[in-house]
Amino acid sequence: MSDNFTKAISVRYDELSGQECCLSCGGAINFAEIKPGFHCADLGSGKGFDVLKMVTLAGQEGFAWGVDVSESMMETARENARKLNLSNTSFIKSELENIDLPDDSLDLVLSNCTINHSLNQGKVWKEIFRILKPGGTFVVSDIYALEEVPDHYRNDPEAVAECWAGAETKEKYFRNLKYAGFKSIDILEESVPYEKGKIKVSSFTIKGQKAL
Numbered sequence: 001m002s003d004n005f006t007k008a009i010s011v012r013y014d015e016l017s018g019q020e021c022c023l024s025c026g027g028a029i030n031f032a033e034i035k036p037g038f039h040c041a042d043l044g045s046g047k048g049f050d051v052l053k054m055v056t057l058a059g060q061e062g063f064a065w066g067v068d069v070s071e072s073m074m075e076t077a078r079e080n081a082r083k084l085n086l087s088n089t090s091f092i093k094s095e096l097e098n099i100d101l102p103d104d105s106l107d108l109v110l111s112n113c114t115i116n117h118s119l120n121q122g123k124v125w126k127e128i129f130r131i132l133k134p135g136g137t138f139v140v141s142d143i144y145a146l147e148e149v150p151d152h153y154r155n156d157p158e159a160v161a162e163c164w165a166g167a168e169t170k171e172k173y174f175r176n177l178k179y180a181g182f183k184s185i186d187i188l189e190e191s192v193p194y195e196k197g198k199i200k201v202s203s204f205t206i207k208g209q210k211a212l
C-alpha cells in the first residue's frame, strides 16, 4: 500500500488502541473450529483478543500470530498476552499485502474487519492462499460495498482507514477469492445493508479451504 494509506491506518488505530470500542464486523472466531496443535494467524489482529482465544484453544502444541501495521495495537496485544501468561503467540508488524509468514504454514487464517482497508485485496487473498497449508481454512468477517465506491472516496486515506471507502462489491470480493485459488466459499452470516461513511455496505462472515 502507498505510504499515505498505511500512515492513515496507523494513525487511526494507534489512537483507538487505548480505547474501549468494538472494531469487529462479524463473528469469525465463533466459526473457526480451532483444534489442539493448530497454527493460526489473525490478520489485522488489533488488541489481540482473537489471537488469545485461538492460542487458548490450540494449546501448548499450537501457535497463534497476530499481524498488524499499528505498533500501538500490537503493544496492547502483547501486554494482553503477558497478563494471561500466554507465550506461544507472536505479534508481527506486516502489511496484509505482503505477510511475513512462510508458505503452506498455517491451519487457520482468521481476519475480522480488516481486509476492506486494503486497496489491493486481490493480493491479500493471494497471500492468504500462500500461507495456508493444503487443507487449511480461512474464516473472515468483513464488509462489502453495495455499489462500486467512487474514486474520490477510495483515494481518501482517512475514509479508507475508517473501514468503508476501501470496500469492494460482493462480486469483486468473490472474484478475488477465486483468482487467489479458493474454489468453494460458504457465507456463514450476512447482515442487511446499512450506511457506513458515505456509502451502503453489508457485513458478512465467509469460510473456505485451500484444497489438499
Ligand SMILES: C[S@@+](CC[C@H](N)C(=O)[O-])C[C@H]1O[C@@H](n2cnc3c(N)ncnc32)[C@H](O)[C@@H]1O
Pocket (backbone or CB within 6 Å): 001, 009, 010, 013, 022, 023, 024, 025, 043, 044, 045, 046, 047, 067, 068, 069, 070, 073, 094, 095, 096, 097, 111, 112, 113, 114, 117, 118, 163
Ligand atoms: C477494524 S480493526 C479490527 C481489529 C480486530 N480484528 C478486531 O476485530 O477487533 C482493523 C485492524 O487492522 C489493522 N490493519 C488495517 N489495514 C491493515 C493492513 N493493510 N495491513 C495490516 N494491518 C492492517 C489496523 O491497524 C487495525 O488494528
